[in-house]
Amino acid sequence: MNTELLGVxxxxxxxxxxxxxxxxxLAKMFAGEKTWTDFLRPLENGIYKISxxxxxxxxxxxxxxxxxxxxxxxxxxxxxxxxLYQDKLPLNPDGNPGMTPDLSFNTVISFVVNCxxxxxxxxxxxxxxxQHFVLMFLHFTSAATGIASAVVFFKAFRDKTTxxxxxxxxxxxxxxTRLLLPLSLLMAIILAFNGTPTSYEARDQYISLQxxxxxxxxxxxxxxxAIKHLGTNGxxxxxxxxxHPLENPSYVTNTVELIAQMxxxxxxxxxxxxxxxxxxxxxxxxxxxxxGMFLLLIPTIxxxxxxxxxxxxxxxxxxxxxxxxxxxxxxxxxxxxxxTVTTIVSTGSVNSMHDSTMPLTGLWQLLAMMVNSFYGxxxxxxxNYFIYLIIAVFIxxxxxxxTPEFLGHKVEAREVKIAAVITLLSPFLILxxxxxxxxxxxxxxDADWTVKPANWLNNPGFHGFSEMLYEMTSSNANNGxxxxxxGDNNIFWNISTGLVMILGRFLPIIGPxxxxxxxxxxxxxxxxxxxxxxxxxxxxLMTFAVIVVLNALSYFPALALGPLAEYxxxxx
Amino acid sequence: xxxxxxxxxxxxxxxxxxxxxxxxLIVAFAGGFSKGNGGGEKVTKDGKVVGYARxxxxxxxxxxxxxxxxxxxxxxxxxxxxxxxxxxxDYLKDVAxxxxxxxxxHPYAKRSDIPADLVTASGSGLDPNISVEGAKLQVKRxxxxxxxxxxxxxxLVEKNTTKPLFxxxxxxxxxxxxxxxxxxxVRIGNRE
Numbered sequence: 001m002n003t004e005l006l007g008v009x010x011x012x013x014x015x016x017x018x019x020x021x022x023x024x025x026l027a028k029m030f031a032g033e034k035t036w037t038d039f040l041r042p043l044e045n046g047i048y049k050i051s052x053x054x055x056x057x058x059x060x061x062x063x064x065x066x067x068x069x070x071x072x073x074x075x076x077x078x079x080x081x082x083x084l085y086q087d088k089l090p091l092n093p094d095g096n097p098g099m100t101p102d103l104s105f106n107t108v109i110s111f112v113v114n115c116x117x118x119x120x121x122x123x124x125x126x127x128x129x130x131q132h133f134v135l136m137f138l139h140f141t142s143a144a145t146g147i148a149s150a151v152v153f154f155k156a157f158r159d160k161t162t163x164x165x166x167x168x169x170x171x172x173x174x175x176x177t178r179l180l181l182p183l184s185l186l187m188a189i190i191l192a193f194n195g196t197p198t199s200y201e202a203r204d205q206y207i208s209l210q211x212x213x214x215x216x217x218x219x220x221x222x223x224x225x226a227i228k229h230l231g232t233n234g235x236x237x238x239x240x241x242x243x244h245p246l247e248n249p250s251y252v253t254n255t256v257e258l259i260a261q262m263x264x265x266x267x268x269x270x271x272x273x274x275x276x277x278x279x280x281x282x283x284x285x286x287x288x289x290x291x292g293m294f295l296l297l298i299p300t301i302x303x304x305x306x307x308x309x310x311x312x313x314x315x316x317x318x319x320x321x322x323x324x325x326x327x328x329x330x331x332x333x334x335x336x337x338x339x340t341v342t343t344i345v346s347t348g349s350v351n352s353m354h355d356s357t358m359p360l361t362g363l364w365q366l367l368a369m370m371v372n373s374f375y376g377x378x379x380x381x382x383x384n385y386f387i388y389l390i391i392a393v394f395i396x397x398x399x400x401x402x403t404p405e406f407l408g409h410k411v412e413a414r415e416v417k418i419a420a421v422i423t424l425l426s427p428f429l430i431l432x433x434x435x436x437x438x439x440x441x442x443x444x445x446d447a448d449w450t451v452k453p454a455n456w457l458n459n460p461g462f463h464g465f466s467e468m469l470y471e472m473t474s475s476n477a478n479n480g481x482x483x484x485x486x487g488d489n490n491i492f493w494n495i496s497t498g499l500v501m502i503l504g505r506f507l508p509i510i511g512p513x514x515x516x517x518x519x520x521x522x523x524x525x526x527x528x529x530x531x532x533x534x535x536x537x538x539x540x541l542m543t544f545a546v547i548v549v550l551n552a553l554s555y556f557p558a559l560a561l562g563p564l565a566e567y568x569x570x571x572x
Numbered sequence: 573x574x575x576x577x578x579x580x581x582x583x584x585x586x587x588x589x590x591x592x593x594x595x596x597l598i599v600a601f602a603g604g605f606s607k608g609n610g611g612g613e614k615v616t617k618d619g620k621v622v623g624y625a626r627x628x629x630x631x632x633x634x635x636x637x638x639x640x641x642x643x644x645x646x647x648x649x650x651x652x653x654x655x656x657x658x659x660x661x662d663y664l665k666d667v668a669x670x671x672x673x674x675x676x677x678h679p680y681a682k683r684s685d686i687p688a689d690l691v692t693a694s695g696s697g698l699d700p701n702i703s704v705e706g707a708k709l710q711v712k713r714x715x716x717x718x719x720x721x722x723x724x725x726x727x728l729v730e731k732n733t734t735k736p737l738f739x740x741x742x743x744x745x746x747x748x749x750x751x752x753x754x755x756x757x758v759r760i761g762n763r764e
Contacts, residue, residue, distance in 0.1 A: 198603025243695030485655030
C-alpha cells in the first residue's frame with residue numbers, strides 16, 4: 001500500500017482511538033456522574049449565576065426547544081447587526097467594509113445554524129472583531145446547541161416513563177466548558193506551533209525572491225480553525241478554508257483537523273449507548289454509519305486517484321491522481337478522504353476545491369450530504385439518524401403486522417407523521433431550491449443583481465447544474481462546503497440559501513426531540529417475544545435499506561442530471 | 573418566554589468573555605512562542621524578508637524552479653482555487669496550453685515526464701510545494717541556465733524534499749522557496 005493510502009487508514013484508526021473513550025466520557029459527564037473534569041464546576045456555577053440559570057430545574061421537551069429557539073434568535077439578531085456595521089467597530093486593521101444586508105442575513109444564519117456557508121471571503125469580507133465575536137462565538141454555540149439537543153433526546157430514553165428531560169442550559173454550558181473549549185484550546189496550540197498565525201497583527205507586505213510585492217492576510221486564526229473542526233462547523237478564517245497554507249500548513253495539521261471533525265460525531269453515537277445503558281444499540285448504529293461511510297469513501301478515493309480522463313488523453317503523468325484544486329502537501333488520497341469526511345459529518349471545511357473534483361466524487365459528496373447522518377454533525381447526526389430509525393420501525397411494524405415499538409414505547413401515528421414530514425423536508429428544500437435557481441438562471445439571466453444570473457456558473461453544462469444543486473444540498477444539510485465557482489454573493493442566493501439553511505436546521509432538531517419527548521411520556525412496555533429489537537443485525541439492515549431507498553427515490557433524477565451526466569460525457 | 577430571553581442575553585454575554593476574549597488571548601499568548609511569534613514564519617535572505625515559509629510565491633523567471641499554476645497569481649491577500657470543473661472545455665484548453673509551454677521550455681522532456689501538479693491550479697492558489705517529479709523535470713533547464721552541473725541541482729532538490737511523515741504517511745514533496753533560495757546561494761558560492 002502506498003504512503004498516501006496508509007495515511008488515510010492511520011487517520012481513521014487514530015480517530016476511533018480518540019472517539020471511543022470520548023463517547024464514554026460524554027455519557028458520564030452529561031449524566032452528571034463523577035468525571036475528572038469536575039474541577040470545572042466552579043466556572044460553570046459562575047456562568048449559571050451570572051445568567052440567572054438554575055441548572056437543577058427540569059425541562060420537558062417543549063421547554064428545552066423553547067430555550068433553544070430563544071437563544072438562537074438572540075444570536076441571529078445580534079450577529080446580523082454586528083456584521084452589517086463591522087466597518088465601524090474596532091479590531092478591523094485591514095479596513096474591511098461592512099456587509100450588505102442580504103450577505104449579512106445569509107452569513108449570520110449560516111453560522112447560527114452550524115452550516116457556515118460563506119458567501120464572503122475571509123481575507124476581505126470580515127474584520128478580526130467579527131471573526132471572533134460573531135463567527136467564532138457561533139462556532140462554539142451552534143455546536144453546543146446541537147450537542148445539547150442530542151442530550152435532551154438521550155435523556156428521553158434513559159428512564160422508563162418521564163417528561164422531565166434535564167436542563168437544556170446545563171447541557172449547553174457543559175458542552176462548551178467540558179468538551180469544546182478544552183479540546184479547542186489544545187488543538188489551537190498544536191496548530192499554532194505548526195505554522196498557523198495567532199497574533200492580531202494586520203496585513204503584511206514583503207518583496208518576493210523575484211521582486212514582486214506581495215500582500216499577506218493573516219490574523220488570529222488558530223483558535224477559530226480549532227473549533228471550526230471540533231464543532232463540525234467548517235467556516236474558515238481564509239477564503240479557501242483549510243486548503244490555505246496558513247490555515248492548514250502541513251500533513252500533520254491536516255491529520256489533526258481531520259481527526260478533530262470526526263471525534264465528536266462518533267463519540268455522540270457511542271455516548272447514546274452508554275447514556276441509555278444499551279451499548280449494543282449504539283454499536284449497531286455505529287456499524288451502519290461506518291458501512292455507509294466506507295461505501296462513499298472507497299469509490300471517492302478511487303475516482304480521485306484515477307485522475308481526470310480528459311487530462312489523461314493529453315499524455316501527461318497523473319500517477320498521483322487528479323490535482324486540480326488540490327494541494328501537493330496533502331495529495332489526492334487524503335484530500336478524497338477529507339471530502340468524504342467533511343460531507344458526512346457536515347463540517348463543510350475543505351482542503352481541496354470540491355468544484356474541481358471528478359464527477360463521481362461530486363456524486364458521493366452530494367449523496368453524503370443528502371443522507372446527512374453517517375455520523376453526521378455535532379449532536380444532530382444522531383438526531384437525523386433517529387428519523388430514519390423511526391421510519392424503519394414503522395415499516396418493520398407494518399411488515400410483521402404489529403404496533404411498532406421503539407425501546408419500550410409505542411410508535412403511533414403522531415410520531416410517524418413527524419418523522420415523515422422531516423424526511424420529506426430535505427428533498428423538498430433541495431429540489432425546489434435547485435429548480436427555482438435553474439428557472440431564474442434560464443429565464444432571468446439579465447436580472448440586475450450583483451452577479452447576473454447568466455454569470456452565476458463558473459462551468460458550463462452538467463457541471464454548472466451540479467454547482468447549483470450542490471449549493472442547495474449543502475445549505476439544507478447545514479454542511480457549508482460549496483462548489484465555489486458559483487457566483488453566490490447576490491440577493492438570490494443569499495436569501496434563498498438563508499431560508500433553506502434555517503429550515504434545514506431547526507425542524508430536523510425539533511422533530512426528533514419532539515418524537516423522543518412524546519415517546520418518553522408514554523407507558524413503558526416490557527420486552528416480550530414479539531418486541532422488535534432495535535439492536536439486531538436484521539434491524540440494522542432494515543434501517544440501512546430505508547436510508548438507501550429514501551435517498552435514491554428522492555434524489556436520483558437530480559443526480560442523474562448533474563454528476564452522472566458529466567461522468568458519462570467525460571468517458572467519451 | 574421572557575425568562576428565557578433574559579437568560580439567553582446574559583448567557584451570551586458571559587460566554588462571549590470566555591470564548592471571544594479569554595480563549596483567543598490564551599492562544600495568542602501561546603502562539604507567541606512559536607516560530608514567527610504567531611504572525612506567520614518568515615524567510616529572510618541577507619536580512620531582508622523574502623517570503624513566508626508556508627506560503628507559495630510566484631516564480632516565473634527561467635533561473636528558478638517554477639511552481640504550480642495559481643488562479644490568483646499567488647495573491648496572499650485573496651486566496652482562491654480555479655474552481656474549474658473536470659469537463660470544462662476552456663479549462664482543458666488551458667491545461668493543454670500549459671503542457672505546450674512546459675514542453676517548449678523543456679525540449680528534452682517527454683509528455684509523460686510532466687506531472688499533473690505542474691499544469692493544474694492548486695486549491696489555495698498559494699501552494700508552496702511541487703511534486704518531486706515536477707522538480708526533476710526542471711533540473712536540466714535550471715542547470716543549463718545557471719551553468720551548473722545537473723548533479724549539483726538535483727542534490728539541491730533532494731535536500732529540499734520532504735519525505736512522507738515517518739516515511740510512512742502522505743506524499744513526498746519539494747519546498748519551492750527553500751529550493752530556489754538554495755539555488756541562489758550556490759551561484760554566490762561559485763563566484764567567490
